[in-house]
Amino acid sequence: MNSVSLSNELNSLLQQKNVSIQLSVPQLVEKVLKRNEGVLTSTGAVCATTGTYTGRSPKDKYIVEESASKEKIEWGSVNQPISEEVFDKLYNKVINYLKQKDEVFVFKGYAGADKKHQLPIQVINEYAWHNLFAHQLFIRPTEEELLNHESQFTVISAPDFKANPELDGTKSETFIIISFERRTVLIGGTEYAGEIKKSIFSIMNYLLPESGILSMHCSANVGQEGDVALFFGLSGTGKTTLSADAHRRLIGDDEHGWSPNGVFNIEGGCYAKCINLSEEKEPQIFNAIRFGSVLENVVLNKETRIADYDDGTLTENTRAAYPIQAIDNIVDPSVAGHPNTIVFLTADAFGVLPPISKLTKEQAMYHFLSGYTSKLAGTERGVTSPEATFSTCFGSPFLPLPATRYAEMLGDKIDEHNAQVYLVNTGWTGGEYGVGSRMKLQYTRAMVHAALEGELNHVETVKDDIFGLNIPLHVPGVPDEVLQPNKTWADRSAYEKKAKELSAKFKENFKKFSDVAADIREKGGPIA
Structure with a gap:
């Protein structure tokens, strides 16, 4: 036909x-x-x-x-x-x-x-x-x-x-x-x-x-000075939560294009994961769920019809869909300039990646291609607990073209606009999933805020001896010991074993990118 x-x-x-x-x-x-x-x-x-x-x-x-x-x-x-x-x-x-x-x-x-x-x-x-x-x-x-x-x-x-x-x-x-x-x-x-x-x-x-435009699985917002930030990450890593910032205007929460003129939202609304949603922690999202919004698989009190966002009986992947205009602090239309800061979000179930690290150009390309995170419960059928996974460009399920096509475009954009790139772990600390605890949202917000405000541009760092990542020694509002994963584990040898296990997974996964430039392969990944 x-x-x-x-x-x-x-x-x-x-x-x-x-x-x-x-x-x-x-x-x-x-x-x-x-x-x-x-x-x-x-x-x-x-x-x-x-x-x-x-x-x-x-x-x-x-x-x-x-x-x-x-x-x-x-x-x-x-x-x-x-x-x-x-x-x-x-x-x-x-x-x-x-x-x-x-x-x-x-x-x-x-x-x-x-x-x-x-x-x-x-x-x-x-x-x-x-x-x-x-x-x-x-x-x-x-x-x-x-x-x-x-x-x-x-x-x-x-x-x-x-x-x-x-x-x-x-x-x-x-x-x-x-x-x-x-x-x-x-x-x-x-x-x-x-x-x-x-x-x-x-x-x-x-x-x-x-058409020469980079499509991206990321959220985006803009500060009072017009500074634009991108947040890459798979479902459940914090794109929607971290981009909904009362001090910054939201461009979009999930999908964007980066053209020669700047960033634009692909969508006209937001699709927020709302398990454990609270007005205290995420007031913008909480208050956006009103007439016209759509909740998926959220359990309600049968009499009062009040949503119980803590109830994951139907799924952990409860969702709220609402127009972007339901958020007070937005850019409308959803178009802005070129990004100053790029944040890669990962929910590390191994609990060994730093909560924040500064990336060189080579590391940025390596981690973008790797797209490491943990597949969280409910996002896909059959996933009931977090699993370590690599999703190219933090959006592999949605990329019809070869991954290197998107990665090369991003690399060119980083060079052209001198964007600062950070890897932020919103996952586990003090131990792997089931042993450690999820990184506190208040700490993640403080680290991201410091990155967006340029407070980490010249801060002193220490190089992680397994992943080669540059870890800031101090971030305002975050205890220093939280910043270095090896200091949060009770058993240092257990940490090193688990970190090397994840390092090996990175290296094995990256073998599939045979056409990647040698400097990205040699300088971007783990060193142990």
Whole structure:
């Protein structure tokens, strides 16, 4: 089936009477309640559950193998190929399935706050609450923009349509398939709304570098002097928490592009992990969860409908989706200048990486390519406790192109704009997971604040004798002994054993980057 045929099939769906296009937030909330898809919380947010799938399904994600893109894609366990024939058959089945539904919901908007690099998109949903999610997460058009809106990419999400692997060529009932030639994402068999958001991010990670723009899995904010900071890290490492700073304006919490003019948010909303959320520790996020916001898998008191953010009964991966305008201190539109400071966030389950260290250019490139962290419980199906993992560029699941493509672009940006780069461990200290404790948020905030304010630019450091990292000897607001991991462990020999174990994992993982420059390999990684 060619793209014209697909377009005709799609148009026939969109012209049906069961399709509601661009409903307002109140209208969508009414639909959610009427259809029993969710309930209202005490603050007026919609709360929905996602059933079996409470996280992404990376093993069920595919890219269609097409002539125009197949030579560019880095195929493998992340970017799994699937045939055009399989896609086309599933596409027809999903379209026909949606035609039979009582209601279908469509959102039209954009990805990319910089109008020079915007991607017009439309999201077609079986569920009203998924359409509300899309409305809040992507960039919403003005009435004038809507009149001239022509979608260049379409996401079709039908959670209750389940594939038959034997007939449909998938691995399970779930599928997330991207076709760059057909400019379509097809999602079925999963109610987890994050698949919608991350599919568009994957698309931007393909399109933006082709236009000379670095796409990044990071949060971003800007200080009073116009100084921009980026926070790279996987889910649960603190991107959203640390970028929501009362003293800095938020640009975005998860996805950005870095163009010749500066940084811009790819999204129009935030998707915050909210397990153990409290007003005291994260007031901006806590207070953003109000009417129009969407909670996923958060347990509520049945009578008061007050959210219990400490309850992880359904999943540790509880989420809150809200428009960026729900945060008081933002940049609107979400566009700013070039970054002064770049922070790599990692949640080290081994408990051996320093809570903060200054990176040389070579170390920055090494740790960006490595993307070390711990996969936290609930972020993906089957993960119930933290696991050490390496996710290239802190976003491997969403990168269609070879990792070195993104890394080289970042290296050029660091050189061009003289950005200072830091590695910050928001994970464990005083021992590995199960023995030590999670780094105190107040300490992490103090360290990040010092880095952003330039207080660490010329501070005295000591070189870690295993990882070769430059550790500041003093950071305001942080006990000196916390800064050096080997001083936080009760058993020094146990620390060295665990640190060398992680060091070996870094070296083994980096072997796959055979085309990386020698100075990055030799000067960027562990020294023991």
